[in-house]
Amino acid sequence: EAQVTQNPRYLITVTGKKLTVTCSQNMNHEYMSWYRQDPGLGLRQIYYSMNVEVTDKGDVPEGYKVSRKEKRNFPLILESPSPNQTSLYFCASRTGGWQPQHFGDGTRLSIL
């Protein structure tokens, strides 16, 4: 089954404790992205990647890092999480620039 898998689905942690949210897709897609979803603000892009070792900032990259060492994986790293990063996060992938995004089921992060 074609899918985008995120882990964990839920995480409660404390300020400053590094965390990684993993994202994996089995569709051999080149493009992958991370979004955060906040009430009233919709989906905002954090980072995206057009291929292995090619990443770029989205609209809200501060406080986040990503890496793309393999085509299927695109982890989101919060080196020193803060409460304003409490949000619902989605990973997405697609084949090409104008093709539809396929989303994972989301990761709800709470930073205390």
Place this chain on the structure above:
Amino acid sequence: GQQLNQSPQSMFIQEGEDVSMNCTSSSIFNTWLWYKQDPGEGPVLLIALYKAGELTSNGRLTAQFGITRKDSFLNISASIPSDVGIYFCGASGTYKYIFGTGTRLKVLA
């Protein structure tokens, strides 16, 4: 920066009614997408539009890519209770997608 204005923000309708929502922008896009998001899940693609003026249906859903390439609408006919959820538009001009803030639909039986 680019943004999509989606309206309405929320709708309460009776089962069986038709629904219409739209997204507009001051920018031109090459692709318009419509997604539905259920609670606790990620957005699921409903319809993708690639050509100005294109009208596409998916069951009771119909979406159109505006002729100016700056807008799109989604219609749902004869709504049913499982249509409840948040509907998002998305648009892409180059490598990047942007999304509307969503229309929250509630269907009253």
